[in-house]
Amino acid sequence: KGSTWGYGEENGPSLWHKDYPVAQGSRQSPIDIVPSEASFDPRLAPIQLSYDQCTSINISNNGHSVVVEFDDSDDRSVIHGGALPNPYRLRQFHFHWGEKGCHGSEHTVAGKAFVSELHLVHWNAEKYKTFGQAAQEPDGLSVLGIFLETGDDHRWLHKITDALYMVKFKGSVSDFKGFNPKCLLPSSLHFWTYPGSLTTPPLHESVIWIVLKEPIVVSEKQMGKFRMLVFNGEEEDLRSRMENNFRSPQPLKGRKVLASFK
Ligand SMILES: CCCCNCC(=O)NCCc1ccc(S(N)(=O)=O)cc1
Numbered sequence: 001k002g003s004t005w006g007y008g009e010e011n012g013p014s015l016w017h018k019d020y021p022v023a024q025g026s027r028q029s030p031i032d033i034v035p036s037e038a039s040f041d042p043r044l045a046p047i048q049l050s051y052d053q054c055t056s057i058n059i060s061n062n063g064h065s066v067v068v069e070f071d072d073s074d075d076r077s078v079i080h081g082g083a084l085p086n087p088y089r090l091r092q093f094h095f096h097w098g099e100k101g102c103h104g105s106e107h108t109v110a111g112k113a114f115v116s117e118l119h120l121v122h123w124n125a126e127k128y129k130t131f132g133q134a135a136q137e138p139d140g141l142s143v144l145g146i147f148l149e150t151g152d153d154h155r156w157l158h159k160i161t162d163a164l165y166m167v168k169f170k171g172s173v174s175d176f177k178g179f180n181p182k183c184l185l186p187s188s189l190h191f192w193t194y195p196g197s198l199t200t201p202p203l204h205e206s207v208i209w210i211v212l213k214e215p216i217v218v219s220e221k222q223m224g225k226f227r228m229l230v231f232n233g234e235e236e237d238l239r240s241r242m243e244n245n246f247r248s249p250q251p252l253k254g255r256k257v258l259a260s261f262k
């Protein structure tokens with residue numbers, strides 16, 4: 001029974017609206033970002049990531065992606081700037097990717113998709129008591145999206161890909177301390193920003209999206225290691241490789257995309 005959502009024929013993105021009607025809402029993500037239609041806004045503050053005291057806790061396979069979680073019990077790792085009203089606290093990051101040689105990003109840029117997209121998820125702990133509550137508020141979350149394209153090996157991504165064998169199956173968790181995601185940033189923090197949603201159920205329209213223009217470069221070999229993960233639990237007979245775990249671009253419905261650069 002396709003009771004839980006996923007990315008397959010029976011439970012994929014085109015069916016999510018049945019359990020999550022907001023899937024057809026007015027501020028859904030991802031979107032196709034068209035640079036020529038984005039407005040440069042000189043009032044946008046530069047993005048600042050204060051991750052130096054960040055505390056990664058674990059890496060896990062939640063049956064939809066691989067997630068690295070952080071201790072978000074205080075303001076030790078925050079993002080601020082852009083259109084954010086105040087600093088937002090880092091909670092986790094995860095990835096979306098395609099199958100070998102194909103695309104797998106969620107946002108696209110003038111119709112161009114990338115092989116993968118990294119999402120650094122932050123929440124407005126200044127205004128809301130818990131992540132779960134913030135995730136349901138229009139200004140509750142801010143996700144920093146970073147595109148991945150293939151080329152040479154990424155010098156730090158191996159810290160993540162070397163741990164993936166520990167979390168092959170849905171429900172597996174492994175210690176993952178001392179990882180600072182600052183090492184996954186491109187050289188430029190030029191960005192686009194727009195009001196959107198979670199790109200997976202519950203699809204709450206609670207995300208201020210910040211998408212970096214410059215992708216990071218990873219090797220096809222490194223991407224291949226993500227594809228050894230599986231959607232299924234260890235005990236399940238049906239094995240299905242974790243790939244194509246991305247939602248496609250959704251209607252803009254009149255939203256304005258702002259650019260931090262000319
Ligand atoms: C107490 C915890 C309650 C959580 N309650 C469940 C929940 O809201 N989960 C949302 C998790 C999520 C989903 C999708 C993204 S994405 N792909 O848009 O970056 C980011 C984060």
Ligand SMILES: [Zn+2]
Pocket residue numbers: 094095096119199
């Ligand atoms: Zn995501």
